[in-house]
Amino acid sequence: QSALTQPRSVSGSPGQSVTISCTGTSSDVGAYDFVSWYQQHPGKAPKLMIYDVNKRPSGVPDRFSGSKSGNTASLTISGLQAEDEADYYCSPYAGRYIWMFGGGTRLTVL
Amino acid sequence: QVQLVQSGAEVKKPGASVRVSCKASGYTFRDYYMHWVRQAPGQGLEWMGVINPSGGGTWYAQKFQGRLTLTRDTSTSTVHLDLSNLRSEDTAVYYCARPRDTSGFDFWGQGSLVTVSS
Numbered sequence: 001q002s003a004l005t006q007p008r009s010v011s012g013s014p015g016q017s018v019t020i021s022c023t024g025t026s027s028d029v030g031a032y033d034f035v036s037w038y039q040q041h042p043g044k045a046p047k048l049m050i051y052d053v054n055k056r057p058s059g060v061p062d063r064f065s066g067s068k069s070g071n072t073a074s075l076t077i078s079g080l081q082a083e084d085e086a087d088y089y090c091s092p093y094a095g096r097y098i099w100m101f102g103g104g105t106r107l108t109v110l
Numbered sequence: 111q112v113q114l115v116q117s118g119a120e121v122k123k124p125g126a127s128v129r130v131s132c133k134a135s136g137y138t139f140r141d142y143y144m145h146w147v148r149q150a151p152g153q154g155l156e157w158m159g160v161i162n163p164s165g166g167g168t169w170y171a172q173k174f175q176g177r178l179t180l181t182r183d184t185s186t187s188t189v190h191l192d193l194s195n196l197r198s199e200d201t202a203v204y205y206c207a208r209p210r211d212t213s214g215f216d217f218w219g220q221g222s223l224v225t226v227s228s
Contacts, residue, residue, distance in 0.1 A: 052212050
């Protein structure tokens with residue numbers, strides 16, 4: 001399976017918006033509308049924030065939104081809050097029951 | 111409520127095998143596939159494989175073909191991960207994760223630390 005590319009780090013001030021990209025290929029991100037995003041705080045299990053490209057599980061604030069264009073998926077966090085500081089991972093379906101994870105992006109709230 | 115409870119930490123020597131178990135409760139076990147994801151210290155998440163608890167079918171990431179075996183016991187609602195020929199690079203926290211109907215893993219086990227060291 002090919003690698004997925006995420007920026008290693010992004011940062012923003014409280015109240016600002018940040019976008020994290022996840023670039024794959026036409027065989028994974030571009031092929032299916034099955035991209036999910038996870039938030040992980042240190043020492044904790046990942047938490048699902050977005051599924052099916054742009055859907056939010058119940059309990060996830062609407063400050064979190066997802067989108068996709070071609071082979072790149074994106075997670076946007078608006079109205080940054082201190083508790084948003086964490087690692088974020090994208091995860092697309094790659095077909096034939098195979099899933100992938102991006103390398104992860106560290107979000108710093110300044 | 112959905113719960114995934116994993117087995118405890120393990121310490122293994124290089125070349126050995128390890129079994130990590132994940133007991134599910136709070137839902138119909140056969141209705142949802144179960145995935146395994148690992149995370150080496152300071153590293154990112156890595157998808158390993160998935161099992162269909164209903165029929166037992168399994169699918170593995172290419173990287174783990176030949177070393178990874180996923181099984182299930184429907185009588186105890188438990189899935190097992192067996193990883194053989196361990197090397198130091200297999201030191202990681204191993205998670206089981208239950209997916210939603212389409213995409214997204216919305217329930218996770220607490221993680222099981224496997225340490226491979228001579």
